[in-house]
Every structure is written in structure tokens, then in C-alpha cells.
Amino acid sequence: MTELISPLSARLSRITEPATIAMSKKARELAAQGVDVISLSLGEPDFQTPQYIKDAAKQAIDEGFTFYTPVPGIAELRQAICDKFARENDLHFQPNQIVVGTGAKQALANAVLSLVDPGDEVIVFSPYWVSYEEMVKLADGITVPVLGALENDYKVTAAQLEAAITPRTKLIMYSSPCNPTGAVFSKEELGEIAAVLARHPRIWAVADEIYEYINFVGEHYSLARFPEVAERVVTVNGFSKGYAMTGWRIGYLAARADVAAACDKLQSQFTSATCSITQRAGLAALRGGRASADEMVAAYRRRRDLVLGIVRDIPDLITPTPEGAFYIFPDVSAFLGRRTSEGVIINDVNELALYLLQDAHVAAVPGDAFGAPSCLRFSTASADEKLVEAFRRIKVSLGKLN
Ligand SMILES: Cc1ncc(COP(=O)(O)O)c(C=O)c1O
Incomplete structure (x- = not known):
């Protein structure tokens, strides 16, 4: 045999x-x-998914909006994402800094594969979302999990982060609100993390904000709001959770223009743009606000x-x-x-x-x-x-x- x-x-x-x-x-x-x-x-x-979003998708089909779109997304959608960031997060991007893909998941994979070289260490705030570790493996990076304490609602502290940094650290990754714990980093906690990153100019951050809207405590704060680290933060968000659009497959990232261009290049070889109809649905979602x-x-x-x-x-x-x-x-x-x-x-x-x-x-x-x-x-x-x-x-x- x-x-x-x-x-x-x-x-x-x-x-x-x-x-x-x-x-x-x-x-x-x-x-x-x-x-x-x-x-x-x-x-x-x-x-x-809310009806007005479904209606926009139907309209896109009826109008024959069924062709390939630019890889990082249609111009109106990227502009609407910039507007959303400015309005809700006080973050100010240009459309060439936005890459729309097939879900926050693809945005995260784009970011990891664009930033991580073999042997680079990626500090993953733990408990973490299941795919972070596997994405880092795909990039031949080394995951360094740092576990937050139960007494601190599993939130990793700036001191823990500092202790985990080595000369090989390239990236940190976390979600807030967090899957799986539901913990939300406050402005103060993120400020302390930003202060650590400010001392280590080689280290980038991927801030996964896909649960932004599902927040029971109040203001959502973005790490990219701290000017000392803003350039080195890739902010990931999307529609799946806040607009109940998991099956539509649409999410996005915002990053410094060179990193966004790298993500665009990567995506152009794997999937190209996400579905044209879905993009119109995403545009309607953002224009409808968060009611x-x-x-x-x-x-x-x-x-x-x-x-x-x-x-x-x-x-x-x-x-x-x-x-x-x-x-x-x-x-x-x-x-x-x-x-x-x-x-x-x-x-x-x-x-x-x-x-x-x-x-x-x-x-x-x-x-x-x-x-x-x-x-x-x-x-x-x-x-x-x-x-x-x-x-x-x-x-x-x-x-x-x-
Ligand atoms: C923390 C986190 N990030 C990203 C994703 C992926 O979201 P999407 O469905 O938009 O790809 C999920 C989905 O479960 C998630 O929980």
C-alpha cells in the first residue's frame, strides 16, 4: 500500500x-x-440587518452596480468612513488611508501580514480573539500573549505591556470592547498604553474596534487619538456587529498611507475588493448613523x-x-x-x-x-x-x- x-x-x-x-x-x-x-x-x-441597509443593496443590484470596484473600496464609501472617524472618533484620515475588505477579519489579516516579518514578536493582549494568534503564525511571527488579571477585568496594564517588550517586538494587538471578555479600555488606560508605545518607536499597534457600538459604559476611545502614537496605529472596524451585517462580509482599516497601500496591494492579490453590492449597503449603513x-x-x-x-x-x-x-x-x-x-x-x-x-x-x-x-x-x-x-x-x- x-x-x-x-x-x-x-x-x-x-x-x-x-x-x-x-x-x-x-x-x-x-x-x-x-x-x-x-x-x-x-x-x-x-x-x-436594518431594512434601510437591505434596501440600498437591492437598489445597487437594480442599478446594475455589479462590477469589480477599486480594491480598497469605492470612493464614496472610503469618504464616508473618513467622515465617520472624524464625527465619532475625532480621528482624521484621508480616503487613501482606508482599505475596505471582506470583514474586520480581512482588515486584521492585511495589517498583520503587512507589518510582521518572520521572527517578529507580536504582543497579544490576552484573553484575545481566536484569530489573532493564527494570523501571526501565518506571518511567521511569534505571539507573545500577555494575560490581564481577573481582578482588573482581564485588562492588560501598561506595566504588563512594558515588561513584555523585547527588541524583537513589532506589534501589539487588542480588541476594545474585547471579545471574549467584554472589557472596555478607558481613555486613561489607553493613554498609559500610548505612553509605553511612545517610548518604543519601532512598535506598531492594531486596535480592533469592531465592537465599538456595543458599549454599555459610555465613550469609546481610540488609541489612534493619542498624537504620540497615532501614526503607528492601525484602527480596524466594520459593520458585522454594530449593524448586524455578519454575512455581508465588509470591514475596514485606517492606517498611515504607506501601510494602507501595503494592505491594498496584499488584498489585490488575494480577494480584490469586497462585493460591490455590500459596499453600497455599508455606505447606506454609515449614512444612516448609529440609531x-x-x-x-x-x-x-x-x-x-x-x-x-x-x-x-x-x-x-x-x-x-x-x-x-x-x-x-x-x-x-x-x-x-x-x-x-x-x-x-x-x-x-x-x-x-x-x-x-x-x-x-x-x-x-x-x-x-x-x-x-x-x-x-x-x-x-x-x-x-x-x-x-x-x-x-x-x-x-x-x-x-x-
Ligand atoms: C474581536 C473581533 N474582531 C474581528 C472580528 C471579525 O469581524 P468580521 O465579521 O467583520 O470579519 C470578530 C468577529 O467575531 C471579532 O470578534
């Missing part, structure tokens, strides 16, 4: 599938067997409070209060090492997530995928009744472990 030799490149074999997607696959398999699974694993708004987002945010806040009310009643779960996004990220370390009613020991968060899927029929994502092996992530972007039922079941299942 001939030996099966893998044709896959070494680069690809280093990359893993996102745990979020892997978990939702498992949940779907169980649901296909007729089990009533509640999936809280994917980070996806359960709202419809539709504000309605959704009110619902996310209500659900967060609903869920916190239940989980705070579950003994031994430690759940910081998320200030934004739509997740809760409890520390579950007290349950590790306990036994199921069948006597099986739960060794780690992966086994705990599987146990909850099998026993409570609720899908969560193990925290190790986010660099936090003592946590589980649950999305709260689901209907109230589903959330109540899911956390009722979780309480029962966790209560059976001893």
Missing part, C-alpha cells in the same frame, strides 16, 4: 480552525440528531443583565461584568478536577465545554482558544427565553459535578 503523504504546506499545518467554529459544528451535529441544543458558541448578532445600533445595544445590555442575574447565582463561577460586546467569560477553574455523576473527571475547559454540550445541550467555547484556559465563553446574542433556559440547564449540570 502506498504511504499517504500530506500535500499540505508546513505553514498551513501550523494553523488551527477557530474553536468557535469547531464548537458550533459539534453543536449542529448534535442538533441534527434531534437534540434541542442551545448554541451560545458563535459571536453573531441575532438581529436582522439602529443603539436599539440593538439596548437589547444586548438587557440580556447581559439577565444572564448575569442567573450566573451570579451559580456557586463557584466567577463572572466579571462585561462593559461591552455580547459575551460573558466566567472563570470556571473551581469546576476543573471535579467528577460527573458517572465518575468521569473533568480535567480542563475543553472537557467542561464538552460535558455542558452533552449534559446541558448548551454549546460554549473553551477559553484556552482565547488564551485563558480557566474560562468558558458564552455568547449572549440570543433571545431572552433561550438565554434563561440555557443558563438554567448549565446551573443544573454544573451542580451535578462534585
